[in-house]
Amino acid sequence: MxxxxxxxxxxxxxxxxxxxxxxxxxxxxxxxxxxxxxxxxxxxxxxxxxxxxxxxxxxxxxxxxxxxxxxxxxxxxxxxxxxxxxxxxxxxxxxxxxxxxxxxxxxxxxxxxxxxxxGALTDEVRTSAKPPAMPPFEECYGSSDGPTDAFGDGSTLLDRLDVRMDPATSGWALGKPTGTGELRGWFALADGRAPDPLSLLLAVDALPPAAFDLGITGWTPTVELTVHVRARPAPGPLRVALATRNLAGGFLEEDAEVWDSADRLVAQSRQLARAPRPHD
Missing domain, CATH: 2.40.160.210 (Acyl-CoA thioesterase, double hotdog domain)
Structure with a gap:
């Protein structure tokens, strides 16, 4: 071991x-x-x-x-x-x-x-999936660039991560969500630790919820989360794309794709979450 x-x-x-x-x-x-x-x-x-x-x-x-x-x-x-x-x-x-x-x-x-x-898998890849188009890491917004209360008090997770959000999907932080339910961003651990299969389990759930881009903010608790790890990631920050297409009955799904620095799809996930409620 x-x-x-x-x-x-x-x-x-x-x-x-x-x-x-x-x-x-x-x-x-x-x-x-x-x-x-x-x-x-x-x-x-x-x-x-x-x-x-x-x-x-x-x-x-x-x-x-x-x-x-x-x-x-x-x-x-x-x-x-x-x-x-x-x-x-x-x-x-x-x-x-x-x-x-x-x-x-x-x-x-x-x-x-x-x-x-x-490490024992073949190198064969046949895919129609493409990495999310977004600006370089340095040109995206970090947590210090937006409102300090975007996540609320007590959200210590942000201190452990270096997450940079694509400006095109960051309007929710200024009260201007696009309404498409899509978010994109870079993910890295703040101490520079290289990504590995275990950290991919964190990466799929570390960005703001896609519901924020629908104009719905607050605690969005996960009911069920399934993660598929497809490959060991190459060193460097990861690109994460989130999307939700259906919020109904107080619940929504969220799909995530995680891409590494070698443009390889290294993880996918889907979760069912409870939509934030006014008193949450």
């Missing part, structure tokens, strides 16, 4: 320790919060690191998570189970639980995932 580097805050804050077969412990950091809860992509990375320890293959291929209750900073326990261990892929499931003040268990996230070895 590869050793986890302690040079990056992301690696330190996603450390899991195997306590017994199928039982892992973690300390969820307060540094990855958005409004009322820890960011779903961060929590998913913690769970996926535990599954990496439990399964015989190193890389997440597909990860599906149902977010049952908001995760909070503090101790957590991840319980993993190997569903099937194959020659090229293995499937496992995991549950992340925390404990209330009275000692009762609260399940936060339930995950089903298939792992493999991205």
């Amino acid at each position: 590869a050793q986890v580097s302690m040079d990056s805050e992301f690696d330190r804050d996603t450390v899991v320790t195997s306590r017994s077969p199928g039982v892992h412990t973690a300390q969820l950091s307060p540094g990855w919060s958005i409004l009322k809860a820890l960011n779903g992509g961060y929590v998913l990375a913690v769970v996926s690191r535990a599954l990496r320890q439990a399964l015989p293959h190193p890389d997440p291929f597909t990860v599906s998570a149902h977010f049952l209750t908001p995760s909070r900073p503090g101790p957590a326990e991840i319980r993993t189970e190997t569903v099937r261990a194959g020659r090229t892929v293995s499937t496992g499931q995991a549950a992340l639980v925390q404990f209330a003040d009275d000692g009762s268990e609260v399940e936060r996230v339930r995950v089903l995932a298939t792992y493999g070895d991205l």
